[in-house]
Amino acid sequence: MEDELTKEELAFLASQGLGAADVFDARYYSQATWFRLIKEAGKTVALGSPCRKGRHRLRSRKGHCVQCDTKVLAFAGRYDLKQYLYIAGSLRARLIKIGVCRDLGQRIRQICAERHGDARDWEVIYAVKIERAGEIEERVLARLGRYAIDSQYWKNGFLQQSTELRRCSISLALKAMSAEIEGKDYDTATDWRDKSAYEFD
Numbered sequence: 001m002e003d004e005l006t007k008e009e010l011a012f013l014a015s016q017g018l019g020a021a022d023v024f025d026a027r028y029y030s031q032a033t034w035f036r037l038i039k040e041a042g043k044t045v046a047l048g049s050p051c052r053k054g055r056h057r058l059r060s061r062k063g064h065c066v067q068c069d070t071k072v073l074a075f076a077g078r079y080d081l082k083q084y085l086y087i088a089g090s091l092r093a094r095l096i097k098i099g100v101c102r103d104l105g106q107r108i109r110q111i112c113a114e115r116h117g118d119a120r121d122w123e124v125i126y127a128v129k130i131e132r133a134g135e136i137e138e139r140v141l142a143r144l145g146r147y148a149i150d151s152q153y154w155k156n157g158f159l160q161q162s163t164e165l166r167r168c169s170i171s172l173a174l175k176a177m178s179a180e181i182e183g184k185d186y187d188t189a190t191d192w193r194d195k196s197a198y199e200f201d
């Protein structure tokens with residue numbers, strides 16, 4: 001797939017946390033056919049015919065140009081797919097982070113590099129793979145709303161506001177997460193046996 005994409009398209013995908021592996025080649029199918037096939041293939045983006053406005057070729061599962069409107073993609077990526085919902089902790093910052101990602105190893109390297117909470121010692125302590133992870137993440141964060149802290153981090157050269165950090169214990173975070181995933185279908189990906197070091201006040 002990578003050979004079929006231009007340098008610009010690959011750079012765009014990278015900016016959205018995606019790669020060539022997330023792209024379905026829809027160019028040789030009718031719309032009705034690729035709408036079905038892209039779901040079966042579990043891909044996020046279609047390589048299709050050029051859009052009218054910018055001659056872009058990358059489209060959402062619903063056929064919208066994702067380069068003209070990146071919101072389309074943010075929504076699809078965060079809400080539609082089965083992803084990891086995780087709780088990470090930093091002993092140095094004494095903070096908990098709730099998040100969603102497609103690749104746990106890659107994400108932990110990223111949050112350490114971006115120095116969330118000014119720390120580089122983040123570890124994923126608990127993670128599940130679940131449908132609509134983005135939506136559940138927001139509910140877990142809301143449950144822990146009163147533990148929110150203001151923090152900024154660097155991403156692609158820009159200072160960003162972090163909304164996913166909480167100053168609370170791992171037990172509280174787990175309780176909030178359990179309340180939201182209970183009764184849903186999920187696979188446990190990570191579950192540290194001894195979480196006691198992360199029982200922050």
Ligand SMILES: [Zn+2]
Nearest residue numbers: 051056065068
């Ligand atoms: Zn476009």
